[in-house]
Amino acid sequence: MNGLGIGLIGTGYMGKCHALAWNAVAPVFGDVARPHLAVLAESSQDLAERKARELGFSRATGDWRSLVTDPAVDVVSITTPNAFHPDMAIAALEAGKHVWCEKPMATRLSDAERMLAAARASGKVAALGYNYIQNPIIGLIRRLLKEGEIGEVNHVRFEMDEDFMANPDDLFYWKSEASSGHGALDDFGVHALSLIWTMFGGVRRVCGHMAKPYADRPVQGGGRRAVETFDIATTLIELENGASGVIALNRSAWGRKGRIFMQLFGSKGTIVYDQERMNEVQLYTTDLSKETQGFRTILTSPLHPPYDKFIPAPGHGLGFNELKIIECRALIGRINGEATTLIDFEDGIRIERTVDAMARSAHEGRWIEIAAGAAAVAA
Template sequence: MKSKRQIRVGMVGYRLMGRAHSHAYRDVPFYFDTECTPVMQAIAGRNEEGVKKAAEKLGWASYETDWRRLIEREDIDLIDIVTPNDTHAEIAIAAAEAGKHVFCEKPLALDLEQAKRMLEAVNKAGVTHMICHNYRFSPAVQFAKKLIEEGRLGRIYHIRATFLQDWLMDPNFPLIWRLQKDISGGGTLGDLGAHIIDIARFLVGEFKEVVGTMETFIKKRPLGTMSDNLKGQIESTTYGEVNVDDATLFIARFENGALGSFESSRFSKGNRAGNRFEINGEKGSIRWDMENLNNLQVYLGDDEPGLQGFRTINCTEEEHPFAQVYWPAGHILGYEHTFTNIITELMNGIAKGTSPYPNFEDGVRNQAVLEAVEESVRNRKWVSLGEKIL
């Protein structure tokens, strides 16, 4: 049997997304027959005690306390970035210049200018690159894409999408890095809105113009940290300013004439991870809810009268993208499988010398929409994507 090419992975960071990515690297060879197979070579983090424990628990062969050392290592082929947003650009550009392939968590950067520099760096180096918009890789979302491409919905008129959470509603929840613009780049818009923007681009097409509004409900919070299960721990009696949005709403026009409405919030009581969309076309509609991610609701207008209505498709059949490698139909998949699926695409891209979607170009286009929404809020007017993506 032909031996597979090993891709030796170096991951920077090890918290929530680090655990999700680690799980996926371990599972890819178990489920998928790829030409390249990931090897969990090394992990990097600033706290030696923490990164050592993470390496042992998650299954990494070694660890470093400086990401620069990770990039210098000759036994590393791919750099995976799961650190706070303000570090993405520096690490990705350095990795590309060292000839390493790059996989980066979203949003790609703090701002559009950084994102463009990251794209330029990976293109100049000729390395494979992807951004981790994992929700694209739910079999139900992939099947939605298939139905749209086959013309089953006809011309698309609307998309309405939300990503709603409620873990931040306690006014005493601490001022974590996600609430500081110089580290996160933005609040719910960049954290949650980035996902629904990417799904909209994936399913409907490119944005033409946007107009929006945003609000910060709690202006000051005590200093502290957050655990992987979104629980806060206050570490100081000192309060700091929250300078990002708690909630953002915007509407959009797409290049193909479709209209869209988008809402991201961490102040939506009862919503733990309300990542949802509905798309309406001339021939039918589809609905998806990440909290019930195996199911796609489908309405087809050519059904006979009396039988028309939304049907629920459990996307675990062998006909559904990615689902066929897992369990028998109806045996439910989970959040973790979306990471396994996207990293499988990454391995296939490295084998072929290509950068599968979503890659850094998608990251730039998503960042352009984020920037346009923020500009719209500041200036209280519609903003065209126009020159932003050039």
């Protein structure tokens, strides 16, 4: 069995993350052929060659278009800025390659729809990089939900907070420009929705609110410039399954570094998770003696696959980057016809449409229904 041939476009943090995953997936899992790291593309031939040596790729190119048509390449990892995703993904799909593209699909919904059309036409696997859903402990949560461990979920709360926009004295930069998107909604909303999607399915209606903690920011050289994006976004939601909830996002939340806090309330129990402690989950169930009921902290263990592929002992902990290795294995599995957990372009467009509805709802100050699937069929 020969391993897949890999082409990587982009070598920023996510590019490195993809490269690490392609390097590690065979040693970690032991059940897939070692991929062949064929070609790496960067903005210049020089940079590409240096990075290819570092990341273990055989060849290098300054032209991504040659990569996507290279016969040695079976899968194209796309890790460039979001604006480049549509052209690259569509070209790769049209060249008959599988695609592994970082989220979000595109900066405009119409581009994302074109990407989906290309994916459908190609018949190839078109996956998005939503790695939080790959955490084994998130897998445990999905399993607990499916097995009815907390009964029927009737209310959910999702929070995602970081503090990279928290300092009002930081200079104005592109993330405060309207052209970068809505703000917290794009940066964080899609992650929350990816978790909701794989746990509960779609969102039926939303009522959003967006806020700017700082009206303007200092500009290099003096003066101030008005902020155009919303670092805070809070949205009331109703899920398709009938549960109510809220998604609260804040990228100016001092002290929060990678918090994704979720609370899932069910008729028989509650699940609480915090991404800053990504190797544990809190579970409350009602099947214990009343005197000793309490939230229990479950540490990831080999009983929560595929943690066992990494470490044979419980409680030792996976890292954020290692989720990408799991995602990589899910992608290979999907290519091989396995039903793995993965956000593909079909799912991704649902997520991005929901974000779009959240933003419109906030601007218009009213509830908006999300047309489930309709747009996708029309596209």
